[in-house]
Amino acid sequence: MSDVVEKTLTALPSLLSLDSQPGSAKLSTNSKLGSLIRGITELTSKHEEEKLIQRELSSIKEQVSSPNTTMRQMKELMVRTIYCEMLGYEATFSYIHAIKLAQQGNVLEKRVGYLAVSLFLNESHELLLLLVNTVLKDLQSTNLIEVCMALTVVSQMFPKDMIPAILPLVEEKLNHSKEIIRRKAVLALYKFYLIAPNQVQHIHNRFRKALCDKDPGVMSASLHIYLQLIQENPESYKDLTASFVTILKQVVAGKLPMDFNYHSVPAPWLQIQLLRILSLLGKSDQSTSEVMYEILDESLRRAEMNHNITYAILYECVKCIYTIHPKSELLEKAAKVIGNFVLSQRINLKYLGLKALTYVVHQDPRLALQHQMTIIECLDHPDVIIKRETLELLFRITNDQNVTVIVEKMLDFMSINKEDHTTADLVGKVAELAEKYAPDNEWFVETMNTVFSVGGDTLQPDIPNSFLKLLSEGFDDEEENKKLRLFAVNSYISLLQGEPSKLPQRFLQAICWVLGEYSHLREDVEPDLVLRLLVKLLNIKSTSSETKSWILMAMTKLCSGGAPLSVPLEVSETYSSSMDTMLRQRAQELQYLSQNPELQARVLPRGVSQEPMEVDSSLSFLDGFVSEALAAGAAPYKPPHQRQEELSRSKALSLEPYGLSLPISMSSCSIADRQSPTLLSVSSGLSGDRTDHSHKGGSTTLKLDGVRRVWGKEGYLAQRESAEETAPVEAPSPLQPLVQQGDGDASYSQTPTPIPECEQEKQQLASSLFVGLASQSSVCLMGKSEQTSQRFRRKLKDPAASFPSSTQNPLVSPPSSVGHLLLDSSISSDLISSPEQTHLSSVDLTVANGEVELPDRDMKGIKSTLLREDSALAAGSSPHEELDRPKDSCLTSHLPAELSGLPHSEITPLCTSPSLDLSSCHVQKDDSLVLLVFMKSSSDYDIQQIQVQVTCEELEVSCVCDSPVEELKSHGVVVCQYFLTVKSPSVYFVLSGMMSHQIPDNSLQETQFSHRIPLTSFLRPLRLSTEEYGTMWLAFSHDTKQNLPLMMDAEEPLTATLKVLKDKLQLHVVEIIGNEGIVACCLRQDQPCLLHCRVHAGMLAVWLRSPIPELPDCLLYHCQRALQES
C-alpha cells in the first residue's frame, strides 16, 4: 500500500502534465451533492429550503445508520452532511459516523472523515476522545498520507488531556525522512505548546534541531514556536540572535529555493516572522540590537517593489526598528517609510501608516507633528476604521493643552458609531484622559457625565470606581477638593431634576454616592430636597434593585443632622418588607440610624476623609468560634472546589488507562480546575510589546517620560536637535507659527496669504490638536524627566491599601456583612483589627505539623547547587556578565556581616546609569529570601537621594530601610536589603524596580531594571514523618500528575532520581518504600507541597499536592528541569 503511494508521489509531475485542466473534470454534474446544490438554488423561499434540507438530512440519517452502507457511500453522505451543516442545519447524528469513517475508511474516505470531524467538532467535544485511537494508529502507519492527515487533525483539534498519549509518536516524526512530515510534526508540537506548555517542556532542544533543519519549510515552521518562546522569555534565547540574523540575511539575499518566492519577493512570511523575533530579542538590549542593524538596513533597502507584500515587510521592519535599541540612521529611514505610508493614496497603506504612527508616536511626537494635516484629514475619513485609528493616535499624543479638543473628537465619534465594543473602549480612554489632564473642575465633571451616560452599562466597572475614589481622596489642596465636589453635586442635582429615568444605572449609582457624601457642601439646598429627588428615583420603574440599595444608602447618610424624618421612614417602611435581602437590609439600616442620630454620627462620620481602614479578610476574629464548633464535633470546612472535586471523583469516569496500552499515562482528571502557570504566562505574554500595554483601557497610563529616557542618552537625541533646527524648512506649513503661539486668533486673521475656509478650519483644528507636542519634545531635549504637572494626580498610596472595590463599593458587600451597621461600634472595631492572627482550619493544621528547622550544615550543601542553577540561568546574557565579572568579586566583600555566612547567588548586574551601577544577588535565610541590591557609584562626585523601589506581583517585598540613601560618596558602595516572601507561586518571579537619584544639577534621574529569581530559591525542605505526611496529603486539594524521566543508569533508579531532586531543589525525602517514594517541601511554613513518586513503566510518575493552586505546576516545572540537566 505505502509503496503505491511512494510511487505515485514520485511519478506525479509527469502524470499531472497530461491533465492540464484538473479542475474542469471535477465538476461532477450528476452526483447527489450536485443535485442537492442545484435543488437549493432553484428554490425561492427560505422556508422551502428548510424543508428540502430536512428531507435530505432525514434520508442521510437513514442511510448512515443502515449496516449495508459501504464506506464509499458513507464518504459521499458525509460530504453532503458537511454541506447541510454549512448552511446552518444541525446534523449531530452524523458526528459519530464521521469518526467511524476516519477510523475505518481507506485513505480517501479517511480524509473526508477527518475533514468532517474537524468541521463538526470543536476541541472540547466529548466525541473527540473516540478519535484518539484512530490518530494513534494513523501516526504509526507506513502510509505517508495517513500520517499527514493524522498530524493535520492533531494540530487542528485535540483533547488537551490526551496529548501525552500521542506526544512520543509526534516527537518521533521530527526525525522523519520526508520534510513534509517533519514540518507538520513541528507545527503540531507548536500547537501542543500553545494549549499545554507543560507537556512539551522537555523537547526544547528538539526545536533547536528543527531550526537547523536543511529544509527551509521545517525551519520556518519552527520559528512559530520560537516566536512564542521568546515572547515569554527573551533572555534565554539571546544566543540565537546571530543565527536568526544569518537566516534573515540569506532569505533577503534570495538564497532560498525559488519555490518560496511570493510575487518575486523571497519568502515574505519567513522574513516577517524573523523580524518579529528580532524585535523581541533586541528590545531594550543594546548589544543584541547592534547585531541586527545591518540586516534591518538591508531589508529596508531591498523592499522597494510596489506590492502589498513588500509594504507588509516594511511595516514589520519599521516596528522592529522602533522597538529595539535606537539607531539614528535607521530611525530616519523608518520615519521616511512611515511618511510614505501615511501620505499614500491607497487607503490600506494609509491605514497601516497610521497604525505605525500610533506605535511610534510616543517615542517621537515630532513625527505626528510632521503629518498633522494628513491626520486631520483622516479624522474626517469616510472609512470608520481609519477614523478609529486616528483617534487612537490622538489618544497617544494627548497632553494637558489639547485634551479638550481630542476628547471632543472622541465623543463625536462615539455618538456616530454605536458599536458596543468600540464604545466601551473609547469611553475608558476618555475617562483616563479626563482624569489625567482635565483643565478645570467644570470640564472634568461634565466630561465624566458624558462618559457615564454614553458608556451606559457597557462601562467597565473600574471607571465609576476610580472616579468616586478621586472625588473622595481628592488632591492636596482641600479648597480645590471642595470646589470639585460642590460642582459635581450641583451638576447631579440639576440632572436629577431633569429626566433621570434615561440615565444608565451605573451613573445613577455614582450620583447617589456623591449626593449622599457631599450634598451637605451645598448650603442653600435642604437635605429634604435631595431626599425627595432620591425618592423620585426610587419610584422609577426601570431602576434596578442594586441602584435602589445605593439610593437607600445615600438616604441613610443624608438623614443625619436632624432632617425631617417622614421621608426616610416612609421609604424604609416600604422596603423593609422587600423580597430582596440587600434592599431589606439597607432599609433596616436607614430606619434604625435615622432614629438614632448619635449612632449615626459615629457610624457615618461626616466630612472626614480618612485613610481606608484595614480589613481583616481572613476573618480571623472568628477563629474562636470555629475552634469551638470543631471541638463540638462539626466537620471541618472544605472550600467549594474541594467539595466539588470529591463529588466528581466519586462519579466521574476514570480517564486513566488500564495498564500499558498507551506509552504514557495521561494526567489526572483534575485538569479542568488546574491552572498551569506557564499557560498563564502565555496569555500575559500575548499582549506583546509596550504599545499594547497602554492599549488596554482602564488603569494604564501614557508614559511619555519613560520612553524619553531611553532616547535621551546618546542615541537619538543629538540627531533630533539637528532635526529640530531644520524642521521649519522641511515642513513649511503655514501653521508653524500658530502652533507656537497656542490659540492666537488675532495672529491667525493676520496671516498674509488668504486660505480657503475649509482649509482654515482644518488648520485651526490642527493647531489645537497638536499644541504642546512641540514643547513636549523640547522638554525632552533639555533632558528633564519630570512630567508636566497633572492636575488630577492621585496621592501616592500604599498599593495594598487601594483595593478599588474594597474601598469604594459600599453596597456590594457580600451577605456576611449583614447587619454590621447595626452592630455596636465596639464590636465593629473588633471586626477590623487583629490582622496578625492565624488563619483558619486547614492552614492551621499545616502550621502545627510543618515546623521547619534548618540545620546549618544543610544550607552549606545547598550552596553549590544554588549557584549552579543561577549560572545556568544567566548563561543567556553572557556578554554582559563577562564584562562585569571582575566587579563582582569586589562587591562580595560588601555583603552585610549577618548574611555573609549564608549561601548567596551570583551577583548580577541590574542596570547602569551614567553615574551608578546597580547589581544584585539573593541570599537564602532559613525562613526567607533576602534580595541585596548593591549600588556602586562610578562618578566622581557624590550622589544624593538615591531611592530604589522593588516590586513584584507575586512576592511580598519589604525593605529594611525605606528612606532614601542620603548620600553616596564617589566610587563608594551602598547595599539595600529587601525581604522577599511568596504571595503566589510562579515558575520565575520577575522583580521590577525603579532607581532614582539626584544628579548634581538637582534634577532627578530614574532608571528601571528587572531581576529574575527562580522558585527554587524559595523552596525549603519540609521535615515531617510519614504519618504527618499522610494526614496532610488528604487535606490538600490541588494536585497535578506528570511523568518524569527516571535516571535509568543508576543502580537504584528511584533513589538516585530522588537524590537529584533533593540536592537541586532542596526537597526532603520523607521515606522510600519499594518503588514508591514520598517527598515534601515548602515555600513558607504555611505553603507546603507534597510529592508522591512511583516508578511506573520506566518513568517516574509524580503526583503533587498542595493547598496552593499554582504551586504543584510550578514545582513540576523545576523538577523537570532538574532531571533534564542531570
Add this chain to the structure above:
Amino acid sequence: MRVRVCVCVCVRACVCVCVCVCCQMRFLLLFSRQGKLRLQKWFTAMSDRERKKIIREMTTMVLARQPRSSNFLQWKDLKIIYKRYASLYFCLGVEAQENELLALEIIHRYVELLDKYFGNVCELDIIFNFEKAYFILDEFLMGGEIQETSKQTVNRCIEASDMLQETMEEYMSKPAF
C-alpha cells in the same frame, strides 16, 4: 471616607486565565455576494452559537461596506480582513496587532492556490468541490499559522492524494475486492 463601614471580604486579585490560545488567525469565511456561506474554517475552539453569530455579523458588515474603503474592519477585539474576488468574499479574522497587509496576502495566496488547482477558479468550483477547497486550505494553513507558502508544494500534496483517488477507484472497482 464613609465607605469604610463595609467589611469587604477577601477581594481576590482576579487573575484572568485566558484560555483562548494565541493564534494569529481566528477564522476564515468565504461567502457569496448574497451572503451565502461557501466555506468556513475556525482556528480556535468556539461554540456553535458563537460561530453562527460571527458568520451573521461578518456577512452583514462586509456586504455593507462602501466601495473604495479599506479592506480592513474592526470587530470586537479582532481585525477583519476581507477581499472580494469576483462574486466571492474572503474574510479572515486575525488578532488586532497582526499585520493587516500580510493577512490580505494570505487570502490572495489562498486564491492563487485554488486557481492553480482548479484552473481559473470560479465560485461554482468551490461550491461543488468544497471539500477540495478545504483540503487545500489545510495544506496551506495549519492551526492558524501559515504552513506552506510554496505554491508547488501545496498542490503537489493535494494532487498526490487526488492521484491516489484515481488509482484507488480503479482498484476498488475490481471485482476481486
